[in-house]
Amino acid sequence: MLRLCGGRLAARLGSLRACLPDPARGRARRISSCIDRSGSDAASLMTSAKRQGDYYILNGSKAFISGGGESDIYVVMCRTGGPGPKGISCLVIEKGTPGLSFGKKEKKVGWNSQPTRAVILEDCAVPVANRIGNEGQGFLIAMKGLNGGRINVASCSLGAAHASIMLARDHLSVRKQFGEPLANNQYLQFKLADMATRLVASRLMIRSAAVALQEEREDAVAFCSMAKLFTTDECFAICNQALQMHGGYGYLKDYAVQQYMRDSRVHQILEDEETEKTG
Numbered sequence: 626m627l628r629l630c631g632g633r634l635a636a637r638l639g640s641l642r643a644c645l646p647d648p649a650r651g652r653a654r655r656i657s658s659c660i661d662r663s664g665s666d667a668a669s670l671m672t673s674a675k676r677q678g679d680y681y682i683l684n685g686s687k688a689f690i691s692g693g694g695e696s697d698i699y700v701v702m703c704r705t706g707g708p709g710p711k712g713i714s715c716l717v718i719e720k721g722t723p724g725l726s727f728g729k730k731e732k733k734v735g736w737n738s739q740p741t742r743a744v745i746l747e748d749c750a751v752p753v754a755n756r757i758g759n760e761g762q763g764f765l766i767a768m769k770g771l772n773g774g775r776i777n778v779a780s781c782s783l784g785a786a787h788a789s790i791m792l793a794r795d796h797l798s799v800r801k802q803f804g805e806p807l808a809n810n811q812y813l814q815f816k817l818a819d820m821a822t823r824l825v826a827s828r829l830m831i832r833s834a835a836v837a838l839q840e841e842r843e844d845a846v847a848f849c850s851m852a853k854l855f856t857t858d859e860c861f862a863i864c865n866q867a868l869q870m871h872g873g874y875g876y877l878k879d880y881a882v883q884q885y886m887r888d889s890r891v892h893q894i895l896e897d898e899e900t901e902k903t904g
């Protein structure tokens with residue numbers, strides 16, 4: 626079974642399996658998807674892939690790769706043609722391929738169960754047979770994968786926000802101030818109702834986007850982008866408010882709410898709906 630790190634390329638698994646030298650090893654194989662250190666402007670990526678016979682020779686690096694160094698397989702966007710999105714192709718690289726190496730494990734604010742490293746390619750020879758799609762289709766593949774990736778990231782935010790509301794509700798019930806539980810305070814009740822409303826609105830946005838994607842509707846890209854934008858902002862705000870409701874305890878690592886706040890912050894950065902569509 627294949628397990629995706631980041632989930633960006635779930636839509637391409639069918640073609641990916643065909644490219645893997647040993648697709649059925651009977652154990653989980655982890656995949657990292659690698660765009661480039663170009664970041665938001667994905668179409669400007671620099672990693673080069675020069676054709677030499679039956680191989681591409683790759684040179685370049687990819688910052689911030691989820692699962693980098695731990696994953697078995699790297700799905701790499703690289704430049705086989707001229708500038709712009711049409712010069713980009715998609716190649717599969719197995720861990721252990723000479724010329725593939727990794728940077729140090731990054732120290733992150735959150736998402737600490739997910740190792741993040743740079744992926745470095747130095748004269749890395751990859752068989753032409755490991756290409757997904759045709760030359761020049763890489764950008765299209767990456768953008769298609771982004772739709773599912775956005776739903777994935779938005780759903781992670783939703784889970785963190787839901788859990789944070791539960792924690793805040795429980796804390797307000799047990800913490801007494803001014804002679805009674807904080808849960809009796811009408812201001813905090815209004816706040817909790819507001820958080821719950823935003824949570825449900827986020828959930829509905831994600832479900833609408835998932836349906837649009839499943840039905841392959843034309844508006845799927847817009848729905849996925851809107852769901853990701855709305856949900857990651859709203860859910861981070863919910864986690865942050867839940868932390869606030871814990872007072873000083875919310876700032877202690879003994880209380881789980883701080884982790885939800887830290888983990889959900891990165892969801893606003895990943896799969897950037899504003900900028901990754903450019904090109």
Ligand SMILES: Cc1cc2nc3c(=O)[nH]c(=O)nc-3n(C[C@H](O)[C@H](O)[C@H](O)COP(=O)(O)OP(=O)(O)OC[C@H]3O[C@@H](n4cnc5c(N)ncnc54)[C@H](O)[C@@H]3O)c2cc1C
Nearest residue numbers: 631658659660661663664665689690691894895896897900
């Ligand atoms: C923990 C973590 C895991 C990651 N995992 C992966 C992975 O597995 N694979 C992968 O390929 N990438 C991964 N990334 C990279 C991630 O996709 C990028 O960080 C993200 O796309 C933003 O790019 P950047 O960091 O270069 O920011 P920049 O592009 O430098 O942007 C900085 C800021 O400027 C804004 N900005 C940029 N251009 C514009 C514009 N034209 N108009 C308005 N605002 C703009 C951005 O929105 C952002 O707020 C990961 C990042 C992190 C932090």
